[in-house]
Amino acid sequence: MTTSIQDGFCRTIGNTPLIRLKHLSEATGCDILGKAEFLNPGGSVKDRAALGLIEDAEARGLLKPGGTVVEGTAGNTGIGLTLVANAKGYKTIIVIPDNQSREKIDLLRAMGAEVRPVPPAPYREEGNYNKVAARLAESLPGAFWANQFDNTANADIHYRTTGPEIWAQTGGEVTHFVAAIGTGGTLNGTSRFLKEKNPAITTVCADPYGASMWSWFTRGDLEIDDGDSIAEGIGQGRVTKNVEGTPVDEAYRVPDRLLIEIVYHLLRDEGLFLGTSCGINVAGAVKAALAAGKGQKVVTILCDGAQRYLSRLFNEDWLRENDLTPQNWSLDRILEETDKIGK
Numbered sequence: 001m002t003t004s005i006q007d008g009f010c011r012t013i014g015n016t017p018l019i020r021l022k023h024l025s026e027a028t029g030c031d032i033l034g035k036a037e038f039l040n041p042g043g044s045v046k047d048r049a050a051l052g053l054i055e056d057a058e059a060r061g062l063l064k065p066g067g068t069v070v071e072g073t074a075g076n077t078g079i080g081l082t083l084v085a086n087a088k089g090y091k092t093i094i095v096i097p098d099n100q101s102r103e104k105i106d107l108l109r110a111m112g113a114e115v116r117p118v119p120p121a122p123y124r125e126e127g128n129y130n131k132v133a134a135r136l137a138e139s140l141p142g143a144f145w146a147n148q149f150d151n152t153a154n155a156d157i158h159y160r161t162t163g164p165e166i167w168a169q170t171g172g173e174v175t176h177f178v179a180a181i182g183t184g185g186t187l188n189g190t191s192r193f194l195k196e197k198n199p200a201i202t203t204v205c206a207d208p209y210g211a212s213m214w215s216w217f218t219r220g221d222l223e224i225d226d227g228d229s230i231a232e233g234i235g236q237g238r239v240t241k242n243v244e245g246t247p248v249d250e251a252y253r254v255p256d257r258l259l260i261e262i263v264y265h266l267l268r269d270e271g272l273f274l275g276t277s278c279g280i281n282v283a284g285a286v287k288a289a290l291a292a293g294k295g296q297k298v299v300t301i302l303c304d305g306a307q308r309y310l311s312r313l314f315n316e317d318w319l320r321e322n323d324l325t326p327q328n329w330s331l332d333r334i335l336e337e338t339d340k341i342g343k
Contacts, residue, residue, distance in 0.1 A: 009087040010055075013040055013047045015045035019236040019301065023269050029294030032285050034302040035166060038274065041120040042080045044304035046233075049185050050080030052157025053146045054088065063144040068093060068235075072133035074182070074233040075104030076304055081146060082113040087234045089278055093143075095133040098302040100232060103308045123238055136257045154185030162186065163193025166299050172197065176298040178284040180234040180277055181213045184243035186301060202292070206284025206300075207283050208259075211235035213243070217251040227253050230256050230312065230322065231276040233303075250291075252342045254283040256324060261334055262286075263306070263313065264326040276313060277303045286338045 006012045016039050023030040037045035057063035068091040069081050078094035085092045090183050098117035108115045116136075121127040130149060137145035166174055177194055179187040191203040207214040209227030212238050216222055225237055236243065237261050259279030265280065266272040278301075285300040312318045319325045329337070 006311050009097060010084055011050055013042075013051050015165060016040060017175070018166070019272070021266070021270055021282065022281070023265075023331055024334075027335055028286060028296075029229035029288040029291040030292075030296040030298055032152070032282070033290060033299045034272075034278075034282065034285075034300060035162070035168070036302050038278075038302055038305045040080075042076075042083045043308075044076040044080065045186060045301055046076035046304075047083070048157050048192055049148055049154045049183070050079055050084045050146075051149060052153045053151055054081065054084050054090075056153035057144050057146070057155070058088075063090065064142065067091070067144055068140055070127075070133050070137040070140070070143050070210075071095070071148060073148065075100050075108070075234055075308065077146075077148050077183075078113060078115075079104070079111065080110050082111045083109060086112060093136065093140075094131075095129045095136065097129050101309055102311050107308070111328060113274075116220055147254065148185070148242075148299040149183045149279055149296040152241050154183055155189035155242045156266045158186050158189025159193045160189075163190040163197075166190065167194060167197055168299055170299065172202060173297050174198075174299050176204060176288045176295045178206055178281055178288055178298060179233075180206045180208070180280045180284070180301075180303075181223065181236050181243060182213070182234045182277075184236065184240050184246060187248070187339045188242050188246040191247050202229070202249045202288065203247055204284055204288050205246075205248050206280045207253050207254060208235045208253060208280055209253055212237045212292075214251045214253045216243075227255075227262040230324065231259065231280055234277045234280060250288065250342075252284050252287050254280045254341055256322075258283050258334075258337050258341070259328055260313075260319075260324050261329040261337070264328065265331070265334060267306075268328070272302070273306045275304045275306050283338055283341065287341055288337065290339050291333065291342075295307075
């Protein structure tokens with residue numbers, strides 16, 4: 001019998017499996033494959049970014065023993081940074097919008113981060129959580145601002161790890177890659193690698209309403225950001241350094257009703273207990289499959305689990321107040337509604 005022993009927490013990040021979503025795959029005549037990033041040790045795809053940001057800072061001498069990692073984050077990157085920092089002997093201060101789920105804030109504090117909630121504010125304002133984090137890092141000796149949005153060490157680790165893993169796991173047969181944008185790192189790095197291996201691979205941005213990336217990739221501007229979304233941690237209104245240069249062939253906007261029905265379908269029929277961004281990503285993957293026809297091998301990201309969204313995503317009162325009580329759509333209804341997006 002062979003065993004695998006990893007040298008500490010950081011070396012357990014990545015190498016997540018691909019999961020074939022059986023019912024959606026059979027219904028579309030394609031392989032709909034979800035990369036199980038929720039199985040990373042910190043529970044999300046952001047563990048990869050956290051490791052990349054910290055190890056790049058160490059290599060460049062920006063983070064030294066006894067230092068402090070400071071970041072503005074909607075939650076998952078903060079969790080990844082805190083755990084990586086703990087493993088490497090650093091302190092962590094996380095600035096987070098106070099409208100994020102209670103579970104994320106409680107988790108960050110339980111893991112040892114100093115958490116500073118701030119009122120939500122757009123990026124153009126000085127009270128924006130990212131700008132607050134930048135100023136805080138400047139004021140503290142030995143502090144490093146991770147700057148996940150514009151520090152391209154984020155995208156680079158996906159180029160070095162996520163893309164190669166998908167290529168190897170599909171035997172080079174992947175036809176589409178689909179991801180939403182929070183910072184842009186996952187879509188940028190993974191797409192760049194896959195396009196280098198095979199330029200014919202179609203790369204897709206799945207965007208929630210209230211964000212501007214669909215507008216950016218389809219129109220070349222940021223003018224359309226109408227609507228709103230319950231999705232946390234994704235949805236961008238500016239072209240970050242990690243978005244710049246991302247090779248995107250198609251973009252779709254996914255309404256909240258569809259993401260809710262897909263999240264509940266994945267739980268009910270696939271046994272996967274996943275968060276809101278997974279509903280966005282899987283909707284984009286199914287749309288890409290329907291648009292391209294049978295025989296495709298479509299890969300998307302299953303970003304995180306639903307445990308961090310219990311007070312909302314699985315709270316009957318909250319769902320009812322937001323007119324999002326699950327209607328338990330049939331598979332045919334899910335495909336019908338998904339096929340409508342982008343039209």
